[in-house]
Each structure stands twice: as C-alpha cells, then as structure tokens.
Amino acid sequence: MRLTVTAGKGGVGKTTVAYNLAAELDAVAVDADLGMADLPSARGPDLHDVLAGRASAVEAVREGGPVAVLPCGRSLAGVRAADPAALVDAVRAVEREYGRVVVDAPAGMHSDAAVALLAGQAAVVVTRPSRAALAGALRTRELARAVGTPLARVVLNRAGRDSHDRLASALGAPVTAVPESDCLAEAHRAGQPVRAVAPGSTASERFTALASAVETVLRESSSGSLPQSGP
Amino acid sequence: MATLDWQFTDAGDATLVELVVTSDTDTGIELTSNLTPVWPPRRHSRPAAGWNENGYEGSVTAETPLVLGYASPADPVEPPATVAATGPVSNGRDGSPTPEELVRSLGEAGPPRDAVPTPTAPSTGADWPSTTLPSEESGPDDTGVSDHRAERSGPEDGMGVTEGDRATADAPPAPAVDPWFDALERRLDAAERLGAVETADEARAAVDAVGGIDAVRRLCARLDADRTRCDRLAGVDDRLDAVEVPLSALERLV
Structure with missing residues (x-):
C-alpha cells in the first residue's frame, strides 16, 4: 500500500497529516520533501543518499521512533545529488519490505511533487481554509490527475464549523476536517503522533477515521473500481 | 523505408551532427550513432526524450521529416549514424508517465549547481564508490578534476559524480x-x-x-x-x- 500526502503550498500541515496517518496505518513515513524536509531526522543514510544511489531505501528506514521513518537530509549538496526520478523505485522497495508506505510529498508543481504523486496508489491533499491554500489544493488536484493518481481524501486542517460540501465538490473527493487543537500542537512539539499524546481527542479520532477511509479507497483502487481523481 | 541525410559542423573540440530522417511511411525508427560517445540534447539536465547512450529512438511520419541534432567528441564519420525502421508507430500511450518524463517536462526543484558550496572534505563515507566522470557533459577541456561543473548523475544516464568525488581533488582523471x-x-x-x-x-x-x-x-x-x-x-x-x-x-x- 502506497499513499502520498501532498499539498499545493507549504505550511498547511501536510507533514503533520502524513506522520499521523503513518501512525494510524502502521506505515513507514517517507520524507520525500527533498528541499524542505520536516519529518524527524537521524544520523545515517537518508533519502538523499538513497536517491543518489549511495544507500538502499530499506537500510535508510529508522524503526526506533513512534513511527518508522525514512528521513530526508537537510543539505543543499544532498538535494543536488539526489535524482528525483528514483523516488518511485525507492518507495516500492520500502513497500516490499514493510507493506505500507506514506509518502510526505513536497508542495509545488515541480517534478519532485509529481514523482511523489506517481509513487502513491492514491493521494491525500491537505489544505487550509484560506484562499491561497485552496488555490494550491486545486493545482495539486490537477497535477494528480495528470499523473494518474486518484485523490482519496481532502484534509482540511484548522477547519471551522462551516459545511465543507463546496470544497468536496470543487476538489472531487470527500473532506476530512481536522480542527485546530492544542493537543495536535503538543504532539507536534513532542515528535509524537496525536493518538499517543491525546488518544480520545477529536484530532485523534479524525485521523483514525481518515486512515480507515483511505484504506477503503485503496482497497477499491487495487480491485480496479476507483475512478481517476475528480470530475 | 527511412533514409538519412546529414551535415557536420566543427565546433572545435566536438563535432555537431545534424540529421534529417525521411520516410515514405509512418514508422518507428532506431538511430545508432557511428560517432561515440553521443552527447545528446538535454532537457532539465537529462537526455531529451528518445535519446540514449547509443543514439535515438522515435518515429517519423511520411509528411514531416524528423530533424535531430547531437554532438560528439569524435571526428566526423560518413555516415554519422545508421537508421533502422522498427515497425508501425503505436498511436497514443497508455498508463502513467514515467518518473523520467516528469522530471524532463516539469524540471528539477533542486538548487542550481553554482548555489551548492563545494565541501572541503567528504561529509561521510570517504570510501564511497568512485564513479566515472560525466562523459556526456564533459568535453575534452574537462581535464578530469572533479569540479563544480561535474554534474551529479542519475543512475540511468550513466554519469555519476558523488559529493564525495566532487570534494576530493584526487578523483581519478582518467x-x-x-x-x-x-x-x-x-x-x-x-x-x-x-x-x-x-x-x-x-x-x-x-x-x-x-x-x-x-x-x-x-x-x-x-x-x-x-x-x-x-x-x-x-x-x-x-x-x-x-x-x-x-x-x-x-x-x-x-
């Protein structure tokens, strides 16, 4: 199972969603945001090394934390040496070993964002209720469509109480709203998934529901009954 | 039946080859250069669509000739390439684009080469495998010292300079x-x-x-x-x- 978590712009909570989804799905989180890595890092080989052919994807996975992570390096030289086209094979290699992979994709419309979408069997687009974030989500939906990756869910971070029907209609996928919450911020600071810090919280329940919905979509996708993303 | 017309331009250390492939039917072609190595045209730092280390694979229609150009450090050879028809052209394509196609069309998001400082020593693993210098990008003027012009490589394009190589002044020049x-x-x-x-x-x-x-x-x-x-x-x-x-x-x- 390979799921890509993506966004049209940075700062909308994409990495938080990817990390929490990986925790819910018991998946390896791959930090594919080559230039703006944000998932926990560690010493040793990272995704830059994997994409430069200097390490295998499986040996770069760290299992010690609350979520298994394939971290990404932080150096400019590392980004420069990495071949973004090699990501698809790397993600498949992790899937063969661990079974489930959540790819934290870079924002934007460059090839690194597109290849990360290509690496997933389905995508989750994260956005916020702001004009810029929603415009970015629409662009990313188009990119996913061009690449041929179906859109499983839209996550609306820091959501208000309004209805999200129009957003679901515009993006062509059901919306999971995650309200702003202190426990989410606390979990982020502690480097933990929210279910470990606040198991009964609304945010934790939303991530559980999101994981369940995504699993259903991926099952349908593998049985061939899922249409391509959006109308 | 595909036929080939050609022209050479001497660019000093390299030979520029212009090819015009014509055919009386629509057909796929495989073009193998007699000048080696082939320095193909590039899009976003990787060989343009259809190009490989031996030449080019693509298609030509009866109405429009196929015009190609590449460079090589070798001297002109007559003919510069051989062209073979590979059968009917398949219309359209199915499935998703390949990662290579995405990078070629959308561009890499990484920093430009000049923005990356050259480290004074390999950051880790001094015994990383030393790979070949970029034969496709370095002309004869590249005397082999791995400098900032030495492009890092993807495994698919046959070049390959690691950060470690860039960092060491004693990289093999051969x-x-x-x-x-x-x-x-x-x-x-x-x-x-x-x-x-x-x-x-x-x-x-x-x-x-x-x-x-x-x-x-x-x-x-x-x-x-x-x-x-x-x-x-x-x-x-x-x-x-x-x-x-x-x-x-x-x-x-x-």
Whole structure:
C-alpha cells in the first residue's frame, strides 16, 4: 500500500497529516520533501543518499521512533545529488519490505511533487481554509490527475464549523476536517503522533477515521473500481 | 523505408551532427550513432526524450521529416549514424508517465549547481564508490578534476559524480581524459596515413578514407588545437617528473 500526502503550498500541515496517518496505518513515513524536509531526522543514510544511489531505501528506514521513518537530509549538496526520478523505485522497495508506505510529498508543481504523486496508489491533499491554500489544493488536484493518481481524501486542517460540501465538490473527493487543537500542537512539539499524546481527542479520532477511509479507497483502487481523481 | 541525410559542423573540440530522417511511411525508427560517445540534447539536465547512450529512438511520419541534432567528441564519420525502421508507430500511450518524463517536462526543484558550496572534505563515507566522470557533459577541456561543473548523475544516464568525488581533488582523471586521447590517436593515425602517400592515387584514396578534402581541413585544424593542448601538457609533464613530495618526512612532522 502506497499513499502520498501532498499539498499545493507549504505550511498547511501536510507533514503533520502524513506522520499521523503513518501512525494510524502502521506505515513507514517517507520524507520525500527533498528541499524542505520536516519529518524527524537521524544520523545515517537518508533519502538523499538513497536517491543518489549511495544507500538502499530499506537500510535508510529508522524503526526506533513512534513511527518508522525514512528521513530526508537537510543539505543543499544532498538535494543536488539526489535524482528525483528514483523516488518511485525507492518507495516500492520500502513497500516490499514493510507493506505500507506514506509518502510526505513536497508542495509545488515541480517534478519532485509529481514523482511523489506517481509513487502513491492514491493521494491525500491537505489544505487550509484560506484562499491561497485552496488555490494550491486545486493545482495539486490537477497535477494528480495528470499523473494518474486518484485523490482519496481532502484534509482540511484548522477547519471551522462551516459545511465543507463546496470544497468536496470543487476538489472531487470527500473532506476530512481536522480542527485546530492544542493537543495536535503538543504532539507536534513532542515528535509524537496525536493518538499517543491525546488518544480520545477529536484530532485523534479524525485521523483514525481518515486512515480507515483511505484504506477503503485503496482497497477499491487495487480491485480496479476507483475512478481517476475528480470530475 | 527511412533514409538519412546529414551535415557536420566543427565546433572545435566536438563535432555537431545534424540529421534529417525521411520516410515514405509512418514508422518507428532506431538511430545508432557511428560517432561515440553521443552527447545528446538535454532537457532539465537529462537526455531529451528518445535519446540514449547509443543514439535515438522515435518515429517519423511520411509528411514531416524528423530533424535531430547531437554532438560528439569524435571526428566526423560518413555516415554519422545508421537508421533502422522498427515497425508501425503505436498511436497514443497508455498508463502513467514515467518518473523520467516528469522530471524532463516539469524540471528539477533542486538548487542550481553554482548555489551548492563545494565541501572541503567528504561529509561521510570517504570510501564511497568512485564513479566515472560525466562523459556526456564533459568535453575534452574537462581535464578530469572533479569540479563544480561535474554534474551529479542519475543512475540511468550513466554519469555519476558523488559529493564525495566532487570534494576530493584526487578523483581519478582518467575517465574524462581517455576519450580525448583515444580521439587524438585516431586523428594521428589518419594524419600519418595522409602524410605517407606517395602517388596521386594513394593521395585520393587516403583523402576519401578520411571523408573528403573538407574532412582533411577539419583534421588539420583539430591537430593545431591538439598541439596547443599538448604543449601545455608537456610543461606539466616536466614538472611531474621533477616533483617529489617528502611524504615520509611530512608524516613524521604532522
């Protein structure tokens, strides 16, 4: 199972969603945001090394934390040496070993964002209720469509109480709203998934529901009954 | 039946090859260059669609000729390439784009080469495998010292300079220099054959073997450039003979 978590712009909570989804799905989180890595890092080989052919994807996975992570390096030289086209094979290699992979994709419309979408069997687009974030989500939906990756869910971070029907209609996928919450911020600071810090919280329940919905979509996708993303 | 027309341009250290492929039917073609190595046109730092290390694979229609161009450090050879029809063209494509196609069309998001500082030492793993220098990007002027111009490579395009290689001044120069020496030896062989002719018939045969009198003129121009480079090399050669690093003394001192 390979799921890509993506966004049209940075700062909308994409990495938080990817990390929490990986925790819910018991998946390896791959930090594919080559230039703006944000998932926990560690010493040793990272995704830059994997994409430069200097390490295998499986040996770069760290299992010690609350979520298994394939971290990404932080150096400019590392980004420069990495071949973004090699990501698809790397993600498949992790899937063969661990079974489930959540790819934290870079924002934007460059090839690194597109290849990360290509690496997933389905995508989750994260956005916020702001004009810029929603415009970015629409662009990313188009990119996913061009690449041929179906859109499983839209996550609306820091959501208000309004209805999200129009957003679901515009993006062509059901919306999971995650309200702003202190426990989410606390979990982020502690480097933990929210279910470990606040198991009964609304945010934790939303991530559980999101994981369940995504699993259903991926099952349908593998049985061939899922249409391509959006109308 | 695909046919080939060609033209050479001498660009100093490289030969630019222009090809026009025409066909009376729509057909797929496989074009193999007789000039090696092939330096293909590039899009976002990787070979343009259809190009590989041997040449090009694509299609040509009956209405529109296929126009191609590439470079090579080798001397012109007549014909520069062979073209083979590979059967009917498949219309449209199914499935998703490949990662390579995405990078070629959307561009890499990484920083430009000049923005990346060259580290003074390999950051980790000094024993990373030392890979070849970029034969496709480095012309004969790239004397093999891995500098900032040495592009890192993807595994698929056959080049490969790691950060570790860039960082070490003692990266092996041979892979970049060898093609130039090979080409120089071929030029010298041809020049010596031309110099050894004694009769008019032999002269005509030798000129034809090189590819005509224009090719002989190009050869002379290249030999001039070779002489300039070799003069410089001779200066280095003397210093190389004379220099001796007192390694054991230095090892005791530091």
